[in-house]
Amino acid sequence: MPDITFILPDGTEQGLEAPEGVSVMQVAGGAGIRGIVAECGGSAMCATCHVYVDPAWAARLPAPLPTELEMLECTASERLPNSRLSCQIKLTAELHGLVVRLPERQQ
Amino acid sequence: MTQVLDIPELDFDPYAAENLIDPYPMHLAMREAGPVVRLKSYDRLVACARHAEVHAVLNDHATFISGAGVGLANFNLETPFRPKSLILEADPPLHTQTRAVLARILSPKAVTQIRATFAAEAEALVERCLEKSLAAGQIDGVHDLAQPYPLKVFPDAVGVEGEGRENLLIYGDLIFNSMGPRNALLARAAERMGPVTDWIMAHCQRANLRPGGFGDQIYQAADAGEISHEQAPLLVRSFLSAGVDTTINGLGNVLFSLAHHPEQYARLHADPSLARPAFEEGLRYESTAQTFFRTAGRDCQIAGVPVAENTKVLCMLASANRDPRRWPDADRFDIERRPSGHVALGSGIHGCVGQAVARLEGEVVLTALARRVKRIEVAGPHTRRLNNTLRALDTLPLRLIPA
Numbered sequence: 001m002p003d004i005t006f007i008l009p010d011g012t013e014q015g016l017e018a019p020e021g022v023s024v025m026q027v028a029g030g031a032g033i034r035g036i037v038a039e040c041g042g043s044a045m046c047a048t049c050h051v052y053v054d055p056a057w058a059a060r061l062p063a064p065l066p067t068e069l070e071m072l073e074c075t076a077s078e079r080l081p082n083s084r085l086s087c088q089i090k091l092t093a094e095l096h097g098l099v100v101r102l103p104e105r106q107q
Numbered sequence: 108m109t110q111v112l113d114i115p116e117l118d119f120d121p122y123a124a125e126n127l128i129d130p131y132p133m134h135l136a137m138r139e140a141g142p143v144v145r146l147k148s149y150d151r152l153v154a155c156a157r158h159a160e161v162h163a164v165l166n167d168h169a170t171f172i173s174g175a176g177v178g179l180a181n182f183n184l185e186t187p188f189r190p191k192s193l194i195l196e197a198d199p200p201l202h203t204q205t206r207a208v209l210a211r212i213l214s215p216k217a218v219t220q221i222r223a224t225f226a227a228e229a230e231a232l233v234e235r236c237l238e239k240s241l242a243a244g245q246i247d248g249v250h251d252l253a254q255p256y257p258l259k260v261f262p263d264a265v266g267v268e269g270e271g272r273e274n275l276l277i278y279g280d281l282i283f284n285s286m287g288p289r290n291a292l293l294a295r296a297a298e299r300m301g302p303v304t305d306w307i308m309a310h311c312q313r314a315n316l317r318p319g320g321f322g323d324q325i326y327q328a329a330d331a332g333e334i335s336h337e338q339a340p341l342l343v344r345s346f347l348s349a350g351v352d353t354t355i356n357g358l359g360n361v362l363f364s365l366a367h368h369p370e371q372y373a374r375l376h377a378d379p380s381l382a383r384p385a386f387e388e389g390l391r392y393e394s395t396a397q398t399f400f401r402t403a404g405r406d407c408q409i410a411g412v413p414v415a416e417n418t419k420v421l422c423m424l425a426s427a428n429r430d431p432r433r434w435p436d437a438d439r440f441d442i443e444r445r446p447s448g449h450v451a452l453g454s455g456i457h458g459c460v461g462q463a464v465a466r467l468e469g470e471v472v473l474t475a476l477a478r479r480v481k482r483i484e485v486a487g488p489h490t491r492r493l494n495n496t497l498r499a500l501d502t503l504p505l506r507l508i509p510a
Contacts, residue, residue, distance in 0.1 A: 029447055039387070039466065041448040043458040047215050066207075074215040107383075 003027075003091065007101040008035055020093060024086035024100060025049040035102035042087035047074035048106040049086040054099035058082040061089060077103030114412055115140040118147045121154075121398065121421070122287050127493045130397060134426035142410035146421075151181070153414055154421040158433035158450070160410055161422045164401055166455040171401035171420055173457060174198040178286025178400055178496075181419055188285040189304070193341050194460065195349070202456065205342060208328040209460045212321050218463040221264055226471040228260050233475040240507040245486035248366070248503030253359035256472055261350045261464070265343070266320020267310050274306040279352025280494060286400070287495025307347055311340035321346060350461055352497060353395055354468050359500045361389025361469065366483045366505055368440050375442055376510070379477035385442035386469030390451035392440045394425035397498050399453065424450045425498065482508040 002015030004027055018027040028036035028049075037048035044067045053061060061084065064072070068088045072079050086100065117140055119126060119133045126133050137144055137156035144154050155161050164171045173196055176182040182191065191197070194205045211217070232252060240246045258272050267275075281296040281303065309315055316322035322343045329336045365372045365385070375381050403418045414420065428449045431437040452459040459465065476483070487504035 037445075038447040040452070040458060040462060041450070041454055043454055043456070045210070045458050045460075045462060067210075070207075070211065070214070 001097050003096055003098070005097075005099045006033055006035070007099065008033075009102055009104050018091050020091055022091055024051065024089040024091065024098070026087075027091070028086065033102075035106070036086060037106040038087060040087075044068050044071050044085055044088055047071045047085065048076070050075040050077060050103050050106060051084055051086045051089075051100040052080055052103065053082045053084050053089075054101065055082055057095070057098050057100075058084075060094065064088065075103070076105050076107050114143055114145050114153065116145040116147055120146070120148050121423075122290055122292075122495055124493060127495075128491055130425060130498075131429070134423060134429060137423060138426060138430055138432075141412075143412040143414070149179075149419075151415075151417065152179075152419040152421060153409070153412075154423060155409060156423040156426040156430075158427040158430040158448075161424065161427035161450055162448075162454055164409060164420055164422055165450065165453060165457070168198065168456050170404055170407050172198050172404040173202070173401060175402035175404075175417075176400065177457075179288055179419065179421075180286075181402055181417065183402070183417060189282075190341065192345055192348075193338055194345055195457070199456075205334060205338065206456070206460065208325060208333050209342060209345065212324045212328075213461050213464055215463045218467055221260075221464075222467060222471075224263075225260050225467055226474070229256065229468075229471040229475040230479075232256055232259075233472070233479050237479060237507055237509055240505070241509070245504050245506050248362040248505045249355075249359050249500050250502070252472070253362055253500075253503075254355050256358060257351050257354040257468060260468065261354065262347075264320060264464070265322045265346050265350065266317030267322070267347070268315055268317060269310075271306050274303050275347060275351045276355075277303045278307050279348060280492075280497075282348045283352060283396075283494050283496040285495075286398075290495070292493060292495055307344060308340065310347065311343035313339070316343065346461075349459075350464070352499075353459075353461075354465050356395040356497050356499045357386070357390060357465060357469060358472055359503060360393040360395060360498060361386055361473070362483070362505070363489065363500060363503055364389050364392055364440050366485050366503070369482065369484075371440055371442050372483050375473065375477045376481055379474050381442050382473035382477055383466065383470040384445055385473055386466065387449070388440060388442050388444050388446055389469070391428045391434075391444075391446040391449040393498060394428050394449075394451040395498055396451065396496060397425045398423055398496060422450075424453075476507075479510055480507045481510040484508065 003018045005015045025038050039048045040046035142160045236246050284293040284296045313326045325342045329339045401420045403414050429437045452462045484506040486506040489503045490501040492499040492501040
């Protein structure tokens with residue numbers, strides 16, 4: 001099973017291995033996934049690394065901090081209950097197999 | 108205690124004129140020497156020129172604090188040049204409180220409200236530049252485009268009323284010079300400090316700010332109890348200090364890069380949707396803010412190198428942005444690169460709070476150019492305006508060929 005699976009806007013899936021401690025955003029960047037823009041480089045300031053976390057996983061992530069909650073108000077695509085900033089999701093052993101869906105657009 | 112012999116010592120002065128004019132050889136030497144270096148002319152200071160260490164320092168705000176100043180001066184040891192900024196030169200919990208207010212006022216969502224106005228101004232200014240280029244044979248990329256644009260749109264958005272916007276240029280130049288040493292550049296800038304500071308502080312008062320503008324919104328946050336009314340003027344000062352000189356030079360520097368890389372401008376003209384990534388690459392390639400400092404708040408280490416408490420840590424942002432350890436083909440200006448992770452706007456909790464506005468300005472100006480201008484040609488030699496912190500042009504003769 002890949003460490004993390006990205007479901008792209010067109011429905012295709014991309015499964016990737018990733019080390020612990022990196023963010024979901026960094027994994028996407030390293031793999032050249034264009035659906036994550038991450039203009040601010042992971043500082044929770046631009047809302048362009050928005051992902052929808054698969055409902056089976058959403059409750060298993062640490063809760064968002066106030067800054068992330070503020071930024072989730074700024075996403076270009078609709079904010080849903082399972083919306084998160086991928087720069088704020090750090091991969092751990094407990095999150096092995098995580099699935100996230102990319103929004104239609106980031107800007 | 109810092110093990111001095113473990114850290115390479117280099118003989119560069121980052122503030123010497125030749126290094127302000129062309130910093131890149133110095134950056135390369137510093138990166139090659141090691142992850143942490145000392146500079147012969149400066150005591151109780153270490154410098155990081157590689158991306159990994161700059162990023163790590165900026166993202167460890169608990170160890171590498173801002174409250175002791177983000178310039179060369181250590182506020183634990185000397186008086187600040189002006190009363191400390193409540194956001195730039197602050198640490199949590201004060202920083203958390205003030206940052207929340209400014210971040211909301213300048214959030215990506217808030218910035219959508221000003222997009223149409225900013226775009227219209229960019230289009231109008233580009234038209235005027237085209238007319239001038241046709242009539243006079245050339246324009247100046249700084250005085251006709253990169254400088255007037257932010258000077259019009261940003262104080263308008265803040266709500267600065269009345270005459271005297273040139274004071275924003277003098278003040279910004281002064282503040283960014285004050286982050287370096289007490290040298291001739293700062294002394295010259297400080298000659299005009301009195302009346303300029305008076306103008307700035309007058310325009311931080313609520314009565315002189317347009318209701319509903321960014322400045323007034325700070326006072327509204329005070330009305331709501333998020334900050335105090337005593338804090339509000341200094342937060343308006345943050346907008347007036349950092350919101351103009353930076354974007355003027357961000358625009359000037361990317362115009363310079365595009366003019367000197369015509370094949371890149373051709374890509375932009377062919378696809379104006381590349382405007383925003385082009386501006387981003389401009390920030391990486393010729394970073395406006397060349398350096399920022401932190402102070403070690405305790406005995407600590409960077410890349411395994413011991414750093415004593417109260418050591419100033421010089422973060423070479425522009426060098427990190429050209430570090431080949433991080434960027435493939437680092438010295439290539441490529442508007443399609445998508446340089447996420449560059450540190451031109453900082454990183455971590457102190458990342459530029461105005462970045463959504465800065466990117467909007469870059470995007471709409473480059474979009475307006477891309478649509479109306481087929482080619483940008485260098486029309487003569489450029490000149491630089493030396494500043495201890497900013498990479499700034501004084502003149503940039505250009506010819507604009509209409510589409």
